[in-house]
Amino acid sequence: MGEQWILGIFQTYREVNQAFFQLLSKAASKHKLTALQLIVLRVLREHPEIRLTELAEKLNLGNSTTSGIVDRMVKASLVERERTKQDRRAMTLTLTDKGMELWRETDATRLNLLRPLLDLPEDDQRELERIQQDVLRILRQSREEA
Amino acid sequence: MGEQWILGIFQTYREVNQAFFQLLSKAASKHKLTALQLIVLRVLREHPEIRLTELAEKLNLGNSTTSGIVDRMVKASLVERERTKQDRRAMTLTLTDKGMELWRETDATRLNLLRPLLDLPEDDQRELERIQQDVLRILRQSREEA
DNA sequence: AGATAATAGTTCGCATGCGAAATATCTTGC
DNA sequence: GCAAGATATTTCGCATGCGAACTATTATCT
Numbered sequence: 001m002g003e004q005w006i007l008g009i010f011q012t013y014r015e016v017n018q019a020f021f022q023l024l025s026k027a028a029s030k031h032k033l034t035a036l037q038l039i040v041l042r043v044l045r046e047h048p049e050i051r052l053t054e055l056a057e058k059l060n061l062g063n064s065t066t067s068g069i070v071d072r073m074v075k076a077s078l079v080e081r082e083r084t085k086q087d088r089r090a091m092t093l094t095l096t097d098k099g100m101e102l103w104r105e106t107d108a109t110r111l112n113l114l115r116p117l118l119d120l121p122e123d124d125q126r127e128l129e130r131i132q133q134d135v136l137r138i139l140r141q142s143r144e145e146a
Numbered sequence: 147m148g149e150q151w152i153l154g155i156f157q158t159y160r161e162v163n164q165a166f167f168q169l170l171s172k173a174a175s176k177h178k179l180t181a182l183q184l185i186v187l188r189v190l191r192e193h194p195e196i197r198l199t200e201l202a203e204k205l206n207l208g209n210s211t212t213s214g215i216v217d218r219m220v221k222a223s224l225v226e227r228e229r230t231k232q233d234r235r236a237m238t239l240t241l242t243d244k245g246m247e248l249w250r251e252t253d254a255t256r257l258n259l260l261r262p263l264l265d266l267p268e269d270d271q272r273e274l275e276r277i278q279q280d281v282l283r284i285l286r287q288s289r290e291e292a
Numbered sequence: 293a294g295a296t297a298a299t300a301g302t303t304c305g306c307a308t309g310c311g312a313a314a315t316a317t318c319t320t321g322c
Numbered sequence: 323g324c325a326a327g328a329t330a331t332t333t334c335g336c337a338t339g340c341g342a343a344c345t346a347t348t349a350t351c352t
Contacts, residue, residue: 003256005271006263010166012278015206017163018309019285020156025310026289034337052301060161065339067302072337089300089347110149116288117152120280125151128277131270132158135263139165142262143172164339171340180307198331211309213332218307235317235330 027113031106036069037078038110041095041103044079049092051084078102173259177252182215183224184256187241187249190225195238197230224248 024035033041036059043058044050050058056066070093073079078099084090095103120128170181179187182205189204190196196204202212216239219225224245230236241249266274 003260006260009263009271009275009278010163011206012275012282013159013163013166016278016282016285017156017159018206019282019289020159022310023285023288036338053299060157060164061338062340063301064303064341068338071302087300087348089345091301113288114149114152116284117155117281119284120277124277124280125155127273128281129155129158131266131274131277132155132162134266134270135274136158136162136165138262138265139162139169142169142259143165168340182308199329207308208310209331210311210333214308217332233318233330235315237331 023113027106027109030109031102033102033106037073038106040069040073041078041099041106044093044095044099045103048094051090051092053090055093073099169259173252173255176255177248179248179252183219184252186215186219187224187245187252190239190241190245191249194240197236197238199236201239219245 021035024038028035028038031038039059040055043055047054047058052066052070053063055070056063059066061069070079070081074081077096080094080096081091082094084092167181170184174181174184177184185205186201189201193200193204198212198216199209201216202209205212207215216225216227220227223242226240226242227237228240230238
């Protein structure tokens with residue numbers, strides 16, 4: 001198959017990603033949020049008092065990027081940032097009441113967003129997950145060798 | 147499977163994308179290029195005198211983004227930008243000699259980059275492609291309905 | 293304890309990425 | 323042939339995204 005095939009596969013990955021983020025962005029913008037801000041709301045609701053580095057790991061983003069995202073959410077009064085007492089280098093992130101309220105308002109929006117994806121046959125869902133893991137494993141291995 | 151499963155799948159898409167782009171970035175940086183610049187070199191070599199909008203379509207990017215990328219490559223003397231005679235609104239993009247030379251220098255690098263991906267069994271390659279297309283179709287349909 | 297390492301976040305410079313507005317040019321309708 | 327709309331590209335403001343440099347704090351080693 002060769003180089004052409006590989007580039008085609010990654011083109012498709014790119015497109016799936018973009019399509020998903022565009023959907024998420026459109027949903028989020030109904031609540032004056034960005035796609036990532038919606039995801040962050042979700043993480044913070046499930047993990048109160050999370051630290052920035054932990055949040056960055058869950059988002060699969062670097063610390064510097066995450067810091068910027070959180071910063072904008074703090075400015076928008078959605079998130080509160082506080083120094084921990086145990087380790088005065090670290091910050092804990094928590095949803096404000098406004099952030100909590102906004103999350104609840106997105107319930108219906110999120111449900112509508114994701115429903116169509118469940119149309120994918122269960123067999124395909126499992127296959128997709130398995131192969132993606134293989135691809136990821138290969139890529140990570142390459143990265144370490146390089 | 148539900149919301150959790152879907153978000154997990156997109157998390158993996160994200161990671162595969164990132165892993166691929168990091169590999170590509172590392173390879174490109176050996177030649178003082180970015181990942182996208184390497185991809186653009188490829189497209190321009192195969193399609194001389196391509197227009198910006200066509201390039202944007204091939205990259206699956208917006209015109210404004212593509213314009214910026216080309217701009218930086220023109221500044222780096224890799225690409226030449228000229229008005230077409232037929233349509234004085236449009237620009238044609240062509241590799242300079244320096245751009246052409248740089249592309250040739252990346253031959254070995256690119257081959258090493260992509261080889262590991264061919265380890266994926268052919269059955270999986272085909273399955274992956276098929277399911278990705280399904281996912282993409284579902285997402286596009288959602289986008290149009292929304 | 294005191295020097296040194298490591299760690300948590302922020303900031304900086306740069307490259308994508310998007311949509312909207314602006315500009316220049318072409319096409320269409322009359 | 324000319325006004326109105328369509329099209330190609332650029333520019334702008336904003337949000338990600340990365341790695342490197344920086345600050346503040348904690349851990350480690352002797």
